[in-house]
Amino acid sequence: MARYHIETYGCTSNRGESREIERRLRDAGHYRVDGPEAADVAILNTCTVVEKTERNMLERAAELGDETADLLVTGCMALAQGDAFTDTDAQVLHWDEVPAAVTNGECPTTTPDASPVLDGVVGILPIARGCMSDCSYCITKHATGKIESPPVEENVEKARALVHAGAKEIRITGQDTGVYGWDTGERKLHTLLERICAIDGEFRVRVGMANPKGVHGIREELAAVFAANDKLYNFLHAPVQSGSNDVLGDMRRQHQVGEYLEIVDTFDSALEKWTLSTDFIVGFPTETDEDHEQSMDLIRQTRPEKLNVTRFSKRPGTDAADMKGLGGTIKKERSKAMSALKMEVVGDAYESMVGAIREDALVVEEGTGDSVKCRDGAYRQLIVRNASEYGLEPGEFVDLEVTSANTVYAFAEPR
Ligand code: SF4
Structure with a gap:
C-alpha cells in the first residue's frame, strides 16, 4: 500500500x-x-x-x-x-x-468485509481475500494474509444479487483470483465462473488479477470456460513482473517464465480474440541489463494488449527494501525503454482493430464531454463520441464499428 x-x-x-x-x-x-x-x-x-x-x-x-x-x-x-x-x-x-x-507490482487489496458493491452498472464482487504468495517487494501481504475463500455458492448468491440489482458488468476481484479455493484444497475459479455465467440475465463478467502460478494449474479448464461462455470477457490479467527467472526468484514470485508462456499458448489455442494483460516491474534491485532485455523480449514475444509498467520503489518493511538498490538513472532508462515498447505493442493492438465490427459491446460508463466508454468482448476500451445523438446510456449493449485508434483505447461508432 x-x-x-x-x-x-x-x-x-x-x-x-x-x-x-x-x-x-x-x-x-x-x-x-x-x-x-x-x-x-x-x-x-x-x-x-x-x-x-x-x-x-x-x-x-x-x-x-x-x-x-x-x-x-x-x-x-x-x-x-x-x-x-x-x-x-x-x-x-x-x-x-x-x-x-x-501499486509497485503489489496486488490490489479487497474490501475487508468482502461485500459486493454496485457502482453504476458495474458490480464489484470480491471473491476472496489474501493470497498464497510471499513476494519480497510486497507490503499488501502484511495486511491481508493467506487466502480465505468463501464457498462457491456464497459467491454465486452475491453475484445473483448484483445482477438483480441491475449490474451489467460484474468485476470479480481479489488479491489473486487464480488461487481461489486453494485454502480449501480445491482449485475452483473456473467452477465459480461457470456458475456465475449460468445466472439468468444479460451481463458480462470480468476476472480480476490472477497470478500466473494459480492460473497455470487450471489453464486448460479456465480457457475452456472462457471459450464456452460469451458472458465472460475474454480478458486475463496475469502479472508476470519479469522475463528473467533469476529476478522472479529474487522477487519470490512462485512462477517461472515458462509457465507464463504456457498460459498464453493455452489461451491462444482456445480463444480467437482475447486480451492478455500483464505487469512488469522494472529496476528490481537484482535486475541486470540482461534480465531487463529478457523482459523486453518477453513483451515482444507475447505482445500483451494491456501492459502496466512499474518502476521499482522500496516499500518499508519488505525484504526487497533491504536489498542494495539500482541507481535512479538505470531505473529511469529501463522504464523509459519499456514504456516506449509498450506504446508500440499496445498501440499496434488498437490500430489493428480499426475497421472491425464489435457486436454487443457494453456501454460501461459516461466518458468526458458527450462520450461513453464501452467494452467489447475482449474488454478493449472503445469510446463513442456524441453519445446523446445515438441515445447511448450506460448499461446498454450496442454493435460498434471501430473508426480510429489511440494508444490505450479506440474510437467507435454505432452501426
Ligand atoms: S501475490 Fe505477491 S504481490 Fe500479490 S498480495 Fe500476495 S505477496 Fe503481495
Missing part, C-alpha cells in the same frame, strides 16, 4: 480524471498524504493551455521529482508533449494507467 500525493491543474475534465484515479487508489488500499515529502509517489495531472502554464508544469515536475521517490505525470501536457519531461525523473502516463503504476 502506497502513500500518494496528487496535484491537479486545469479544466474540469482533468479534475474528473484525478477523482477517478483517487477512487481507484482508495479501492486498492492506497492512501493520500498531505505533501509530497510524506509520499511514496507523487502524481502531477498537467494542463497545457499557454506557454506560461507549460513552464510552470515543468518546474513543478522538477520540484516534485526532488521531493518524492517516484513521480507520475499525466494529463494534457503529458500526453501532448511527453518529451518535455525527458529531463525530469517522471514517468509519463495516460491517466487510466496511473493507479496500476502506483
Whole structure:
C-alpha cells in the first residue's frame, strides 16, 4: 500500500480524471498524504493551455521529482508533449494507467468485509481475500494474509444479487483470483465462473488479477470456460513482473517464465480474440541489463494488449527494501525503454482493430464531454463520441464499428 500525493491543474475534465484515479487508489488500499515529502509517489495531472502554464508544469515536475521517490505525470501536457519531461525523473502516463503504476507490482487489496458493491452498472464482487504468495517487494501481504475463500455458492448468491440489482458488468476481484479455493484444497475459479455465467440475465463478467502460478494449474479448464461462455470477457490479467527467472526468484514470485508462456499458448489455442494483460516491474534491485532485455523480449514475444509498467520503489518493511538498490538513472532508462515498447505493442493492438465490427459491446460508463466508454468482448476500451445523438446510456449493449485508434483505447461508432 502506497502513500500518494496528487496535484491537479486545469479544466474540469482533468479534475474528473484525478477523482477517478483517487477512487481507484482508495479501492486498492492506497492512501493520500498531505505533501509530497510524506509520499511514496507523487502524481502531477498537467494542463497545457499557454506557454506560461507549460513552464510552470515543468518546474513543478522538477520540484516534485526532488521531493518524492517516484513521480507520475499525466494529463494534457503529458500526453501532448511527453518529451518535455525527458529531463525530469517522471514517468509519463495516460491517466487510466496511473493507479496500476502506483501499486509497485503489489496486488490490489479487497474490501475487508468482502461485500459486493454496485457502482453504476458495474458490480464489484470480491471473491476472496489474501493470497498464497510471499513476494519480497510486497507490503499488501502484511495486511491481508493467506487466502480465505468463501464457498462457491456464497459467491454465486452475491453475484445473483448484483445482477438483480441491475449490474451489467460484474468485476470479480481479489488479491489473486487464480488461487481461489486453494485454502480449501480445491482449485475452483473456473467452477465459480461457470456458475456465475449460468445466472439468468444479460451481463458480462470480468476476472480480476490472477497470478500466473494459480492460473497455470487450471489453464486448460479456465480457457475452456472462457471459450464456452460469451458472458465472460475474454480478458486475463496475469502479472508476470519479469522475463528473467533469476529476478522472479529474487522477487519470490512462485512462477517461472515458462509457465507464463504456457498460459498464453493455452489461451491462444482456445480463444480467437482475447486480451492478455500483464505487469512488469522494472529496476528490481537484482535486475541486470540482461534480465531487463529478457523482459523486453518477453513483451515482444507475447505482445500483451494491456501492459502496466512499474518502476521499482522500496516499500518499508519488505525484504526487497533491504536489498542494495539500482541507481535512479538505470531505473529511469529501463522504464523509459519499456514504456516506449509498450506504446508500440499496445498501440499496434488498437490500430489493428480499426475497421472491425464489435457486436454487443457494453456501454460501461459516461466518458468526458458527450462520450461513453464501452467494452467489447475482449474488454478493449472503445469510446463513442456524441453519445446523446445515438441515445447511448450506460448499461446498454450496442454493435460498434471501430473508426480510429489511440494508444490505450479506440474510437467507435454505432452501426
Ligand atoms: S501475490 Fe505477491 S504481490 Fe500479490 S498480495 Fe500476495 S505477496 Fe503481495
